[in-house]
Amino acid sequence: EEVAAPAPATADPFSGDPPRHPGLRVNSQKPFNAEPPPELLAERFLTPNELFFTRNHLPVPAVDPESYQLRVEGPGGRELCLSLEELRTRFPKHEVTATLQCAGNRRAEMSRVRPVKGLEWDIGAISTARWGGARLRDVLLHAGFSEEREGEWHVCFEGLDTDVGGAPYGASIPYGKAVSAAGDVLLAYEMNGAELPRDHGFPLRAVVPGVVGARNVKWLRRVAVSPAESPSHWQRNDYKGFAPCVDWDTVDYSAAPAIQELPVQSAITHPRPGAVVPPGELTVKGYAWSGGGHGVVRVDVSLDGGRTWQVARLAGERQALGRAWAWTLWELQAPVAAAAAGGEELEIVCKAVDSSYNVQPDTVAPIWNLRGVLSNAWHRVRVSVRP
Amino acid sequence: EEVAAPAPATADPFSGDPPRHPGLRVNSQKPFNAEPPPELLAERFLTPNELFFTRNHLPVPAVDPESYQLRVEGPGGRELCLSLEELRTRFPKHEVTATLQCAGNRRAEMSRVRPVKGLEWDIGAISTARWGGARLRDVLLHAGFSEEREGEWHVCFEGLDTDVGGAPYGASIPYGKAVSAAGDVLLAYEMNGAELPRDHGFPLRAVVPGVVGARNVKWLRRVAVSPAESPSHWQRNDYKGFAPCVDWDTVDYSAAPAIQELPVQSAITHPRPGAVVPPGELTVKGYAWSGGGHGVVRVDVSLDGGRTWQVARLAGERQALGRAWAWTLWELQAPVAAAAAGGEELEIVCKAVDSSYNVQPDTVAPIWNLRGVLSNAWHRVRVSVRP
Ligand SMILES: [Mo]
Ligand SMILES: [Mo]
Numbered sequence: 103e104e105v106a107a108p109a110p111a112t113a114d115p116f117s118g119d120p121p122r123h124p125g126l127r128v129n130s131q132k133p134f135n136a137e138p139p140p141e142l143l144a145e146r147f148l149t150p151n152e153l154f155f156t157r158n159h160l161p162v163p164a165v166d167p168e169s170y171q172l173r174v175e176g177p178g179g180r181e182l183c184l185s186l187e188e189l190r191t192r193f194p195k196h197e198v199t200a201t202l203q204c205a206g207n208r209r210a211e212m213s214r215v216r217p218v219k220g221l222e223w224d225i226g227a228i229s230t231a232r233w234g235g236a237r238l239r240d241v242l243l244h245a246g247f248s249e250e251r252e253g254e255w256h257v258c259f260e261g262l263d264t265d266v267g268g269a270p271y272g273a274s275i276p277y278g279k280a281v282s283a284a285g286d287v288l289l290a291y292e293m294n295g296a297e298l299p300r301d302h303g304f305p306l307r308a309v310v311p312g313v314v315g316a317r318n319v320k321w322l323r324r325v326a327v328s329p330a331e332s333p334s335h336w337q338r339n340d341y342k343g344f345a346p347c348v349d350w351d352t353v354d355y356s357a358a359p360a361i362q363e364l365p366v367q368s369a370i371t372h373p374r375p376g377a378v379v380p381p382g383e384l385t386v387k388g389y390a391w392s393g394g395g396h397g398v399v400r401v402d403v404s405l406d407g408g409r410t411w412q413v414a415r416l417a418g419e420r421q422a423l424g425r426a427w428a429w430t431l432w433e434l435q436a437p438v439a440a441a442a443a444g445g446e447e448l449e450i451v452c453k454a455v456d457s458s459y460n461v462q463p464d465t466v467a468p469i470w471n472l473r474g475v476l477s478n479a480w481h482r483v484r485v486s487v488r489p
Numbered sequence: 490e491e492v493a494a495p496a497p498a499t500a501d502p503f504s505g506d507p508p509r510h511p512g513l514r515v516n517s518q519k520p521f522n523a524e525p526p527p528e529l530l531a532e533r534f535l536t537p538n539e540l541f542f543t544r545n546h547l548p549v550p551a552v553d554p555e556s557y558q559l560r561v562e563g564p565g566g567r568e569l570c571l572s573l574e575e576l577r578t579r580f581p582k583h584e585v586t587a588t589l590q591c592a593g594n595r596r597a598e599m600s601r602v603r604p605v606k607g608l609e610w611d612i613g614a615i616s617t618a619r620w621g622g623a624r625l626r627d628v629l630l631h632a633g634f635s636e637e638r639e640g641e642w643h644v645c646f647e648g649l650d651t652d653v654g655g656a657p658y659g660a661s662i663p664y665g666k667a668v669s670a671a672g673d674v675l676l677a678y679e680m681n682g683a684e685l686p687r688d689h690g691f692p693l694r695a696v697v698p699g700v701v702g703a704r705n706v707k708w709l710r711r712v713a714v715s716p717a718e719s720p721s722h723w724q725r726n727d728y729k730g731f732a733p734c735v736d737w738d739t740v741d742y743s744a745a746p747a748i749q750e751l752p753v754q755s756a757i758t759h760p761r762p763g764a765v766v767p768p769g770e771l772t773v774k775g776y777a778w779s780g781g782g783h784g785v786v787r788v789d790v791s792l793d794g795g796r797t798w799q800v801a802r803l804a805g806e807r808q809a810l811g812r813a814w815a816w817t818l819w820e821l822q823a824p825v826a827a828a829a830a831g832g833e834e835l836e837i838v839c840k841a842v843d844s845s846y847n848v849q850p851d852t853v854a855p856i857w858n859l860r861g862v863l864s865n866a867w868h869r870v871r872v873s874v875r876p
Contacts, residue, residue: 254809254810276811284665343786343842345787346789346798347798347799358786361846363844366847393845394781399746400730400732402732402855408855410734411732411855412732412734424665453855457750458751458752458781459750460752460753461752461856462850464851465851468795468798468851476846
């Protein structure tokens with residue numbers, strides 16, 4: 103039941119990719135990886151679909167929604183195939199507002215410490231949408247699985263996007279996250295009220311709130327429950343964190359857990375680095391988010407490189423305890439200190455606190471890692487004040 | 490059904506306190522607050538009962554186990570009273586190995602930045618035990634509550650320890666934590682296989698794994714489900730985190746959430762600050778822990794103040810995903826750099842990473858808060874190398 107139209111081997115495998123918004127900041131064309139411009143990133147709580155950051159590992163599959171089928175492997179090897187129509191009608195539609203963040207968000211700052219391997223994401227490999235779809239939980243229970251499962255199990259996802267050898271993109275999440283009602287994991291067919299755009303997984307993707315983008319598998323073709331994590335490269339040999347002393351000669355991927363929940367994060371979206379700001383009142387804006395459903399309880403902003411701090415005003419509705427899947431936008435208005443008002447540089451810094459009172463590390467070097475993931479040190483923006 | 494023997498108003502209310510181990514480092518005699526000596530702190534995975542850190546807010550109540558009754562307020566105002574015998578026999582005994590940490594652990598380091606209000610805990614306001622008791626979940630379901638509850642609810646605890654005006658110690662936890670099977674919350678009557686010592690809540694205490702010590706109410710007399718948090722001083726006007734800019738004139742306790750899950754933490758237990766270590770191979774030991782059931786996935790150790798890092802060896806059994814309630818002891822053997830081997834000072838630093846890849850902040854000042862809680866910056870120990 104391969105429903106993607108296979109491209110002839112001689113053609114550019116990316117020739118079938120969809121058109122994109124010209125405003126996106128492109129980090130890689132093939133595969134397509136792009137982030138919204140920082141000025142627009144946090145202007146709205148919900149990121150417009152055409153500006154939502156795109157992280158593709160492979161060419162975008164062309165899927166015929168009429169013949170599309172999701173394969174769900176039930177207990178005892180029984181197999182279930184679900185059409186889009188069945189996914190829409192047999193299961194209640196569930197909606198969740200969730201932020202997705204790439205493990206490599208803010209990698210550019212890490213590579214300034216020492217080169218790393220990966221796309222040079224600035225602060226925009228993060229976006230927020232209202233997702234709609236069937237609960238993965240409901241589909242698993244329908245397939246015959248139960249809430250409790252002895253031991254450690256995983257739900258493995260496979261995409262319709264494949265490499266030149268035919269191997270699909272894949273990833274897995276813990277069974278407990280997948281089956282719990284509070285986990286809010288979706289098999290999503292809607293994004294901000296529209297059908298999923300092709301770049302975001304048309305016709306069906308996993309949305310795993312609070313968990314790194316890489317596990318939110320797009321163009322989903324198969325869901326299976328397994329005693330082992332997904333065997334995919336991206337689950338086993340990528341998207342893991344290491345100490346700064348680990349290099350490509352010493353890295354042992356089996357020694358670190360696959361990234362699932364992400365740590366607390368924040369960034370300044372306004373002003374931009376190098377900006378010249380007027381003297382007097384300064385407005386600083388940004389986003390903050392934490393994985394695992396931990397809400398953001400406070401954002402501290404410094405205008406003097408981290409010596410003194412002020413508390414930002416948090417915007418947006420209050421999110422449910424333990425299910426705060428969406429980011430928090432924040433803003434601070436503060437007078438620029440007289441000392442800085444003579445054309446001097448101002449170092450603006452932000453740091454967030456989540457509901458477990460976890461905080462961001464002060465500096466990048468001690469969290470540096472060879473793959474440039476988990477870059478969540480204080481965000482620093484230098485501007486100068488117009489004399 | 491007040492079962493504590495009230496002391497005459499003229500007597501020293503602390504005269505009934507139990508005898509204590511002379512090896513404890515006492516931070517306050519009345520009420521009694523003490524921590525194990527740092528050398529012994531992480532020598533064993535389970536802290537011996539007599540060395541377990543003690544954090545009392547009030548005199549230790551004298552409770553007659555024969556007449557003791559726990560009052561559980563059921564739905565619709567129905568009241569349930571459970572004797573110790575009933576708690577032991579009507580509900581399956583559940584055992585959990587969990588670390589408890591006081592919100593003020595490592596406060597002494599914070600007060601070196603700027604004075605704070607609170608007991609001067611060193612690194613020992615943390616200990617680990619194997620707890621046994623009835624699941625709070627089972628007792629709540631027995632009382633008539635159900636797993637799902639619309640809206641935000643709290644389980645409020647009251648202790649038999651009371652202030653001079655008769656007001657009990659109290660605290661609350663979210664209903665979801667209390668009722669979930671994976672939350673492992675106990676009404677504990679056993680600690681490391683023995684009955685609870687008087688200092689640790691005899692005959693019954695709440696054990697709320699992954700959650701700050703202050704919610705693990707001792708000498709439990711009452712459990713109630715409420716749409717509001719516990720009205721107690723310690724829930725509403727204490728045990729909350731604030732920005733470094735907030736002082737006693739500006740603090741607004743309603744602006745911050747009550748601490749529940751604690752952030753990732755670690756400390757060096759060996760060598761001790763000021764020690765003179767032999768040249769050659771150095772052994773560094775310590776503990777690491779994170780709240781919310783997040784396991785510790787890595788501990789990095791630096792022998793040069795945080796410039797370079799090595800990965801410590803983690804000891805102890807693997808804990809279940811999302812239910813890693815106990816600390817992780819760790820150890821590193823490493824040669825002392827030649828540069829430091831001439832009687833020079835060595836700054837040893839540790840920092841832990843938890844399963845959400847949250848990390849500790851580099852420095853104390855940016856997380857300083859007026860109450861001196863949540864002190865989890867990198868732990869730094871200066872030693873000198875014997876020439
Ligand atoms: Mo990613
Ligand atoms: Mo505490």
